[in-house]
Amino acid sequence: MNTFYDQLNRKIELKETPQRIVSLVPSQTELLVDLGLEQQILGITKFCVHPEDLRKQKKVVGGTKQVHFDRIAALQPDIILCNKEENTQEMVTELEKIAPVHVSDIYTIDDSLELIRQYGEIFQVIDKASEIIEKIELEKADFQEYVKDFPERKVAYFIWKNPWMVAGKDTFIDHLLELNRFKNAFLEEDSRYPEISLAQLDEREVEVVLLSTEPFPFKEKDVEALKKEVKLGCIQVVDGEYFSWYGSRLKAAFTYFRKVQAVLS
Structure with missing residues (x-):
């Protein structure tokens, strides 16, 4: 019997x-594939969209x-x-009646790397896990x-509208915003994903608004609509997967962040 501990x-x-x-978990499904474990995957969610044909x-x-x-x-x-x-x-409680359940808990890239290490050990793909970790660290x-x-x-990162919701404190998204030298304007809210009013953008002296493509699928038309409601020129749609998926997608995330920075500069 092999004993492991989850996060x-x-x-x-x-x-x-x-x-x-x-x-x-979609990002973890993608990680499994990149670890060479696609054949061992039997069941996934409807949101596991990478690789595209997996569903x-x-x-x-x-x-x-x-x-x-x-x-x-x-x-x-x-x-x-x-x-x-x-x-x-x-x-999780119900699933444990079926099979052992591993639960991840991610707030930072270090947490992400620890998850990859754990998968490497559990599934005996340590070398591949180490390769992914090294790439992300580099x-x-x-x-940086x-x-x-x-x-x-100062930034507001929107994840939803009607009602307007943003990423707040103690979220992986906020951690990646910080790495991008964005100061989250809504860290003082009690909720991790607080509802806000557009008037608060001016009150909090927000300089940049990022509209995530997930979970709400913001598009360019939302940028134009928002510009009519707030006096803020720097509004950008960003790929939410790069700001919230914490598996092997991080290998490409920093290249994407450079593109975001180039557009906003």
Whole structure:
């Protein structure tokens, strides 16, 4: 029996290296593929959109907040992969009746790298995990050197409208904003994803508004509409996957951040 601990320090006991995986977190599904584990993935969510054709090949067992437990049980998984924010405690409790459950808990890139290390150990792909970690660390270091002299700008990062919602404190998004030398204007709110009014943009002296493509699919038309409502010229649609997916997508995130910085400069 092999014993592991997930990112909530929950004990996971596995008889052998898992060969039948159900992943209920899109960014973690993509990570599994990049770790060379695509064949071992049996079940995924409807939001697991990378690689693009994966949903045609695997069993879709629901979303991230609601799943079909019977579909998951029928797959006879060796392990089920969850995330504290993406999935609910009630789901995890029910899933543990089916198979061991690993729960990730991500706030920083260091947390992301630890998750990749854990997967490397659990699935016996340590070399591949180390390769991904090294790539992310190098890209991060290069990007930090690139932006070190950039002026800090106050930002609002919108994730929803009707009502307007932004990323706040203790979020992975905020961590990546900070790496981009953006100062989050809504860190003082109680909620991690607070509802705000557009009037607060002026009150908080926001300089840059970023409209994420997920979970609400902001588009360029939203930029034009918002410009009519607020006196702020620096409004940009950004790829939400690069600001919120914490798996192997981070390998390309810093190249994307350079593009964002170039547009905003």
